[in-house]
Amino acid sequence: MSPRAAALAPEQRRDAIVRAALPLVLDHGWAVTTKQIAAAAGIAEGTIFRVFPTKDDVVEAVVNEVFDMKPYIRSLEALDRSGSLDAVLTRVAQLQIDRFAHVFRLMSVLGLGGPPRQAHSETWLARIATAHRALLAPFADQLRLPPREVMRYVRLLAFSGSNPHITDGAILSAAEIVALVLDGARKERPPCCGD
Structure with a gap:
């Protein structure tokens, strides 16, 4: 017994x-x-x-x-802010990859076509935006784009890059996502506008 x-x-x-x-x-x-x-x-x-x-x-x-945003937001707010821009952004990307991978796996195994209906929370969005600003504020002078845009690109790549149906099974790593967002794919920036 x-x-x-x-x-x-x-x-x-x-x-x-x-x-x-x-x-x-x-x-x-x-x-x-x-x-x-x-x-x-x-x-x-x-x-x-x-x-x-x-x-x-x-x-x-x-x-x-799994779809509850509160644990993700708490993790984001508690994220280690030490180190370089690349290091901090890689931690954010990994957090997002982990969340999306978990969600995609659940949706796949249960045959779900989308997330469950949940009340849209402006509070959640505001907390995420605040956490993103706090994480990138020390690096503002290193960015050509506003922190909001940098985080949007990271989120888009983490979303698509962690979905095996989109990536043909070749999942993007957090470091690859950060390299694409911060450096792009071009070897050097072309001259523009009389440069």
């Missing part, structure tokens, strides 16, 4: 089940079983149904967890 799981408040139990289910959903998709989830969470299978009405509700909670 397995040891009884520690008593948790309902919200804590729910979070623990979702955390345990996440890697299983990424591996098995909708075919994941409540028996697998219970074993991973260290609880009896019946405990799941005290928190979630059905297994599909567990999977939907996992989807919402």
Whole structure:
């Protein structure tokens, strides 16, 4: 007989089940079983149904967890700001690649056509913009573009470069993304306008 799981408040139990289910959903998709989830969470299978009405509700909670922007924003705000522009921007790109790769994998395994409906949050967008400005402010004199534009290019490349369906399986690394954004692909800048 397995040891009884520690008593948790309902919200804590729910979070623990979702955390345990996440890697299983990424591996098995909708075919994941409540028996697998219970074993991973260290609880009896019946405990799941005290928190979630059905297994599909567990999977939907996992989807919402993966698409939740709050953990990403907290990671962005806590990102190490030390080092060169390349080093800081590479950390941002890696954070974005990791997030997008996780999202794409979940969407693929579950056959999702897009993200779940969520309330658009101006607060999230403002926090992301503030974090981006803070990360790039020390390097403003090294940039020809506003920080907002630099981050937009990083995000676009991280999004497309981390999607194996777009990259033909050749995923872009964070360093490659940063090199493309900061240096481009041209060997040298052509003369312009009477240079």
